[in-house]
Amino acid sequence: MKQVNIKCPYCGSRALLRPATVVRPIAAPGEEVYVCARYPACDAYVAAHRDSRLPMGTLANKALRRKRRQAHLALNRLWESGCMTKKEAYHYLQVQMGLPESEAHIGRFSEYRCEQVIRLCDGFVRAQGLAA
Ligand SMILES: [Zn+2]
Structure with a gap:
């Protein structure tokens, strides 16, 4: 292609x-x-x-690439902790952020949306008592 x-x-x-x-x-x-x-x-x-x-x-410029990396790491913690699968983690994100599946990709997110992902995932991890 x-x-x-x-x-x-x-x-x-x-x-x-x-x-x-x-x-x-x-x-x-x-x-x-x-x-x-x-x-x-x-x-x-x-x-x-x-x-x-x-x-x-x-x-993405340098600042946005950094934010997207952080958002990926935050999201990875959800499924790496074993409390949901990777697919479920993406679904959770999609529902919580009110996005259609086609748009729920961190690679498309702005810095603002990346911040939302990080807050959401950190909050989930804390609520589950999974934080180290
Ligand atoms: Zn340019």
Whole structure:
């Protein structure tokens, strides 16, 4: 599959499908990212799915990438604790945030939504007495 046409939400430039080594020193062979054509002046990119080569979400700058990583870690705690499956964790998120399944992907979330995920998951973990 060819690369898809997406734009950088920060500067409006085209996003180009490039090897992941463009944005970090070490990457698995075949790993690719959609990176803003103005990179590194505009520091926005998103990983691509290995098989379909579709973007895993919207392009994110450094602050948003960090928030999305934190949101993933918070959500992972729900199913890693064993009190629900990974699928149930995503369903919980979807219901709590009132989002259709197609939109309940952290890769599409803004910083605000990532904060919501983190609060929600931390609250759940605390309520279950799972916090370390
Ligand atoms: Zn850009």
